[in-house]
Amino acid sequence: METQDKVIFKKYKYARNAVLREIRKITRDEQLDVATQCKKNPQKFWNYENSKCNSKSAVGDLLSTDAHGNKVVVSTDEEKAKALGMHLSGVFTIEE
Numbered sequence: 001m002e003t004q005d006k007v008i009f010k011k012y013k014y015a016r017n018a019v020l021r022e023i024r025k026i027t028r029d030e031q032l033d034v035a036t037q038c039k040k041n042p043q044k045f046w047n048y049e050n051s052k053c054n055s056k057s058a059v060g061d062l063l064s065t066d067a068h069g070n071k072v073v074v075s076t077d078e079e080k081a082k083a084l085g086m087h088l089s090g091v092f093t094i095e096e
Contacts, residue, residue: 034048059084062080062084063084
């Protein structure tokens with residue numbers, strides 16, 4: 001926040017700190033609730049654990065070369081799999 005007015009900045013800091021305190025309190029209460037009920041209700045624990053561990057990230061568009069040596073952008077999942085397979089097959093070698 002950019003301001004020269006100290007009163008406005010002080011109000012902003014007060015509101016920001018109040019929100020952070022509330023977020024931390026809610027998180028702490030949720031974790032305490034899960035911890036106290038994990039023996040009786042393990043599903044609640046695993047639901048909480050999975051909600052914190054899930055990360056869904058897709059492979060972005062790739063720059064690959066086609067059969068003629070031209071650079072192309074690969075965007076579909078099938079094309080990405082083929083491009084990565086071609087790259088990895090050229091990197092690894094079988095030693096005798």
